[in-house]
Amino acid sequence: MIDNRHDHFIAPAAWLQSPIGLGRAAVAGLGVVIATDLFALGAGFFVRDVSGDLESGALLDGRAELADRLYSAAGVVQTVALLTTAVLFLCWFHRVRVNAEVFDPYGHEKKRGWVVWGWLVPIVNLWYPRRMTLDIWNASSPWSAPRPHGLVDGWWTFWVISLLSGRAASTAYRKAESPDEIHDAVGQLMFSDTMDVVAAALAIAVVLRLNRMQYEKALAGPAPLPA
Numbered sequence: 001m002i003d004n005r006h007d008h009f010i011a012p013a014a015w016l017q018s019p020i021g022l023g024r025a026a027v028a029g030l031g032v033v034i035a036t037d038l039f040a041l042g043a044g045f046f047v048r049d050v051s052g053d054l055e056s057g058a059l060l061d062g063r064a065e066l067a068d069r070l071y072s073a074a075g076v077v078q079t080v081a082l083l084t085t086a087v088l089f090l091c092w093f094h095r096v097r098v099n100a101e102v103f104d105p106y107g108h109e110k111k112r113g114w115v116v117w118g119w120l121v122p123i124v125n126l127w128y129p130r131r132m133t134l135d136i137w138n139a140s141s142p143w144s145a146p147r148p149h150g151l152v153d154g155w156w157t158f159w160v161i162s163l164l165s166g167r168a169a170s171t172a173y174r175k176a177e178s179p180d181e182i183h184d185a186v187g188q189l190m191f192s193d194t195m196d197v198v199a200a201a202l203a204i205a206v207v208l209r210l211n212r213m214q215y216e217k218a219l220a221g222p223a224p225l226p227a
Helices: 020-056 063-103 114-120 128-140 150-175 179-220
Strands: none
Touching (some): 020 179, 063 179, 128 179
């Protein structure tokens, strides 16, 4: 139903459940994402070194094939880590959203279904998850002292940069044919991977902070009555 006072949707059947276990799983997944990004960065340095030698006509003794296999393997492990972590993160995200509805049933602009679809639908995935995270953050803040949004904004900024730069870099890499084009495309991919490392680290901080905020707010009990 719709709350006419706030024009926000109220989702049914909201009850508190601990987000700690799902949060730890999401944090572990994000740690693996960081590790695979670092692996890709190392492989990228090797590919750029090899492509530079190819451009100069140096004898490589099989290094080109090794670089290609290594970089392909990095892409595979990155994809597996990302998909696995996405599932874990969305399970956690759904849990903290439901908890936030208990704390503040009227403070959410988007329906609960956007917890998943907001990440998958093109274009809106550039701002819907951030908006939902801010609503969860506000609802989970202490009754008397709302927390600032700097951490969420920082995480989301780096995530969007990583997402958009990664798409452009992947296109450039697929089209690259000459050693010079490969060298430049891998450099773009490495920039995206670096942004992803920062975004994943900030995402870990967001998960841990929200878990703590919800735990503390649950212990604090209902909102104090106005004086």
